[in-house]
Amino acid sequence: xxxxxxxxxxxxFFAATVSGKAQWIExxxxxxxxxxxxxxxDDFKFTRTWLDRAEGLLKDKYGVLFSGFYIxxxxxxxxxxxxGVGLANLHCCSNGANGVKNGTISYxxxxxxxxxxxxxxxxxLPKDDNYHAKVxxxxxxxxGHYIVQESRATTGAWRYYSAPKWFVQGLQEYDGIxxxxxxxRKTTGTALLAWAKSHPSAFECCGSGLQISDVYNGxxxxxxxxxxxxxxxxxxxxxxxxxxxxxxxxxxxxxxxxLQELFTKFQAWLAAPTLPAR
Numbered sequence: 582x583x584x585x586x587x588x589x590x591x592x593x594f595f596a597a598t599v600s601g602k603a604q605w606i607e608x609x610x611x612x613x614x615x616x617x618x619x620x621x622x623d624d625f626k627f628t629r630t631w632l633d634r635a636e637g638l639l640k641d642k643y644g645v646l647f648s649g650f651y652i653x654x655x656x657x658x659x660x661x662x663x664x665g666v667g668l669a670n671l672h673c674c675s676n677g678a679n680g681v682k683n684g685t686i687s688y689x690x691x692x693x694x695x696x697x698x699x700x701x702x703x704x705x706l707p708k709d710d711n712y713h714a715k716v717x718x719x720x721x722x723x724x725g726h727y728i729v730q731e732s733r734a735t736t737g738a739w740r741y742y743s744a745p746k747w748f749v750q751g752l753q754e755y756d757g758i759x760x761x762x763x764x765x766r767k768t769t770g771t772a773l774l775a776w777a778k779s780h781p782s783a784f785e786c787c788g789s790g791l792q793i794s795d796v797y798n799g800x801x802x803x804x805x806x807x808x809x810x811x812x813x814x815x816x817x818x819x820x821x822x823x824x825x826x827x828x829x830x831x832x833x834x835x836x837x838x839x840l841q842e843l844f845t846k847f848q849a850w851l852a853a854p855t856l857p858a859r
Contacts, residue, residue, distance in 0.1 A: 605655075612636065612647045613721075617656040617690065624656050624690040627710070631717040631761065638718075638760050639725035643817045645732050650674060650682045650724050656690040663687040666699045666708070671720050673727070686720050703798060704772040711764045719757030726752065726820060735823035744827035747793035751800020752816055755808070758801065759857060766856070770805075774854040777802040781851065786844035790828060806847050808857040811835060 605616040608625055613632055617625045632654065636647045652673070655664070663670040664687040673684030689695060691713040699708040706712065730741055742749060758769050776798050777783070783799045785792040793799035807815050815834055822830035828840075835843050 612650065613652040613654055615654045615656065618658050621656055621658065621690050621692060624692050627691060627713070628654060628656060628688075628717055631714050632721050634761070635718050635721040635725060635756075638722060638756065639728065642756075642760070642813065643725060643729045643820070645725075645728055647725065647728060649680065649728060649731065650684060651677065652684045652686055652721065652724060654686045654688070654721070656688055658690055658693050660689055660693075660695050661687070664689045666695050669716050669720050671723055673724060684724060688717065688720070704769065704776055706769060706772060711762045711769065714761040715754075715757035715765050715769065717757075718761050719753040722756045722760075723753050729817060729820040733821055733823055737825060738823040739825060739827045739830055741820075745791070745793070746796040747791075747800035747803060748819075748827060749800075750796040751793075751802070751804040754797050754801035755804045755816070759805075770856050773798060773801055773805070774856070777851060777854065781848075784844075784847070784851075787841045791840060791844065802851075802854075803847065805857055806850050806854070807835075809850065809855055810846065813857055 604618065606619060606625070608615045608617075608629065610629070610632070615625050615628055615632070617628075639645060639647055650673070657664045660666065660668075666689060668689070670687040671684065672687075674682035675684075677683040691710065696708060701707060702712060726741060730738075758765050758773065780795070780799070783794045784803070785794075791803075793803060804816065807819075811834070818834050819827075819830050822833055824830040824833055831843075832838075832840065838846065
């Protein structure tokens with residue numbers, strides 16, 4: 582995509598760009614740019630808040646600084662093939678200048694008219710600002726998860742997308758639920774655990790390993806259990822673990838439990854699940 586930039590003198594560090602027939606305003610930060618159409622300034626500010634919060638979460642929870650990546654975050658005013666009601670897209674990453682990897686996140690702007698009649702989430706909750714905060718966090722913190730893994734000195738260790746989808750999607754959902762708004766932590770978190778209690782068949786073990794059929798809600802539930810039983814830092818420890826496979830890393834970080842013992846503890850916890858401590 583070729584971009585033609587021209588200065589907007591009233592806003593420092595901002596530029597407007599034209600791509601085809603669409604006009605974008607670009608707001609630059611050290612590690613990301615937000616592209617949005619004129620009239621969507623409030624969406625830009627909202628998005629910036631949660632991208633900055635994600636960088637803070639990466640530092641506070643995972644112990645690393647955001648570096649080595651630059652993300653272009655596009656806020657679309659109407660649904661497209663890559664951004665719509667219930668659809669966000671992270672495309673990451675290509676190698677850029679000075680070793681920095683470039684990626685793109687596409688999202689339907691929170692104030693876009695298409696959200697007006699949006700159906701509720703899979704947990705029966707409205708797609709309101711809490712939902713948007715959750716999704717924006719979960720998309721951007723994914724890049725943070727990459728950064729945590731790249732901080733390892735060991736070669737040959739397990740890679741992010743070699744893990745089961747329930748862990749990859751579940752950890753993203755967890756960070757979006759429990760590290761954005763108070764409403765997400767309390768209301769969405771409670772709805773998640775209620776969903777899990779009513780869907781015990783979504784979790785199976787251990788003939789073919791740990792199987793979770795709903796990778797989003799089920800994955801977030803199991804990741805919540807791990808935080809409740811082993812401390813939230815288990816998420817960072819799993820990402821940093823230099824075992825050759827994710828399941829070996831899980832065994833290493835939850836020892837001396839066997840997988841069967843771990844699952845038995847999960848089932849007991851699921852009977853009366855608790856939200857993770859702050």
